[in-house]
Amino acid sequence: MMTSPSPLPARVAVIVPAYGVAHLLHEALDSLLAQSLADWECVVIDDGAPDDVAGAVAPYLADPRIRFLATDNRGVSAARNRAVAQTSAPYIALLDGDDRFTPEYLSRTLAVLDGDPDARLVTCNALIFGAVAKPRLCFTSKQGSLDGTRGSLADVLDRSFGIYIGTTFRRADFETVGGFDEDMTHAEDLDLWVRLMLLGGHAHYVDEVLGEYRVRASSASASAERMLLGNIRVYEKALTQLAGRGEAGVAHNMIDRNRRALAFEHAVDQVIDGDTQGGIAGINEHGDLNGPMWMVIKRVWSIWPGLARPTLQWRRRSHSRGNTESFASFLRTLARGSNGPG
Numbered sequence: 011m012m013t014s015p016s017p018l019p020a021r022v023a024v025i026v027p028a029y030g031v032a033h034l035l036h037e038a039l040d041s042l043l044a045q046s047l048a049d050w051e052c053v054v055i056d057d058g059a060p061d062d063v064a065g066a067v068a069p070y071l072a073d074p075r076i077r078f079l080a081t082d083n084r085g086v087s088a089a090r091n092r093a094v095a096q097t098s099a100p101y102i103a104l105l106d107g108d109d110r111f112t113p114e115y116l117s118r119t120l121a122v123l124d125g126d127p128d129a130r131l132v133t134c135n136a137l138i139f140g141a142v143a144k145p146r147l148c149f150t151s152k153q154g155s156l157d158g159t160r161g162s163l164a165d166v167l168d169r170s171f172g173i174y175i176g177t178t179f180r181r182a183d184f185e186t187v188g189g190f191d192e193d194m195t196h197a198e199d200l201d202l203w204v205r206l207m208l209l210g211g212h213a214h215y216v217d218e219v220l221g222e223y224r225v226r227a228s229s230a231s232a233s234a235e236r237m238l239l240g241n242i243r244v245y246e247k248a249l250t251q252l253a254g255r256g257e258a259g260v261a262h263n264m265i266d267r268n269r270r271a272l273a274f275e276h277a278v279d280q281v282i283d284g285d286t287q288g289g290i291a292g293i294n295e296h297g298d299l300n301g302p303m304w305m306v307i308k309r310v311w312s313i314w315p316g317l318a319r320p321t322l323q324w325r326r327r328s329h330s331r332g333n334t335e336s337f338a339s340f341l342r343t344l345a346r347g348s349n350g351p352g
Contacts, residue, residue: 020051020075022116022178023097027089028054028107032061034224039070041110041222047117052076053093054107058083063107087190087198094181094189103178110222111176118216119178128211131179131203133172136221148174148223153215161213166203167248167260171213173203176221183209191247196240204248235279238272270296278322286315289322 024042028035035054042052052075056063063080070076081092094102101123105111119132136148149172152158154165161171187205194201207213245261245268252258277292290311311318 018049020097020099021047021049022051022101022103022120023094023099023181024050024052024103024105024116025090025093025097026052026054026105026107027086027093028056028063028066029059029083029086029089030061031106031108032059032063032066034108035063035066036070037110038105038107039067039076041112042076042105043070043073044113045111045116046113047120050075050103050116051097051099053096054078055089055093056080057085057089057092085192085195087192087194091189091192094184100181101178102181102184104176106175108224108226109176110224112220112222114218115176115220116178118218118220122214122216123178123180126214129214130183130206130209130211131173131177132214132216133174133177134216134218134220136174136176136223137219138223138225140224140226142225147219148172149215153217154213156212159215159217161215163204163207164257164260166207166213167245167257167264169264171215173199173213174221174223175199176223177203179206194240194243196236197244198240200241201244201247204244208248208251234275235272238268238275241268242272278326281318281322282326284319286318290315290318 026035026038026042028038039052039054042050054063054067054070054076056079058081064078067076067078071078077096079093079096081089090104101120103116103119115134119134122129122132137145138148139145154161154171156162156165165171166173183206184202186209187202189202190198191201203213242265245265248261249258252261273296274293277289277296280286280289280292282289290308294308307321311321
């Protein structure tokens with residue numbers, strides 16, 4: 011393998027958690043080696059993974075910029091914090107072990123941080139690929155309420171300014187906020203973005219595809235309920251620092267929105283678990299299934315409530331990673347497997 015280690019001190023530390031993705035790690039590291047900016051350091055961390063991360067990273071250790079760290083399993087937040095602690099570069103970039111950078115990722119994001127001291131983080135657009143029907147972009151509409159490039163704290167809180175996980179920020183800011191919260195098991199990335207934004211300044215969006223985000227059919231993905239609970243925890247934490255500020259209203263609104271979504275998911279659980287009437291009542295009270303198609307479906311449920319369970323099971327599958335089943339395909343399957351309403 012050809013290497014091109016930089017003789018200069020590293021400007022950015024690239025943190026690569028690799029739990030369960032040893033077979034894909036070479037793609038992430040190859041994308042790092044292909045960067046136009048060469049003065050980086052990298053720590054690949056195996057926090058008790060079930061696969062051979064050490065074997066996967068071994069061919070890359072000839073490049074002195076890449077190091078390997080093996081620890082016990084304490085979750086991705088602890089893994090990233092441990093890896094960051096092994097580095098010293100003034101900037102930090104996140105690269106999950108199954109994702110990829112495009113060649114200009116580091117050059118473009120560091121240029122923003124170099125030139126804008128008020129940028130708390132730099133994010134970008136990314137291509138979603140892998141176990142999806144077809145590749146698509148992470149972001150397809152204007153970012154935030156400002157100029158589309160800068161995002162305010164309120165924009166980050168209300169999610170109108172999306173932040174791709176492959177994001178770059180300052181070590182000094184990361185240390186000021188205490189790194190990733192290791193008690194957060196879900197929404198830990200949103201929690202970090204919000205705490206960085208609470209330092210003041212703005213988020214910066216580079217409207218270029220600088221990252222590639224892989225969806226895997228076997229990806230471990232949190233349940234909707236747990237992710238919503240994580241979101242609520244993020245906003246509750248933020249409120250402790252937002253007293254008297256206008257953004258407190260945004261945080262309260264997002265807590266209410268996530269609680270309604272959580273009640274909706276519980277109602278879906280009721281239907282799937284057999285309490286059809288109670289679950290449908292909860293869906294009608296808390297849900298957002300108000301598009302034309304769903305209005306028709308809910309009318310059908312009022313006549314044939316037994317169809318609610320398979321329909322909502324399809325909806326759960328359709329929102330899971332790697333699922334490609336269309337609603338039309340689901341209807342064909344339902345028709346083949348049904349002897350008629352009953």
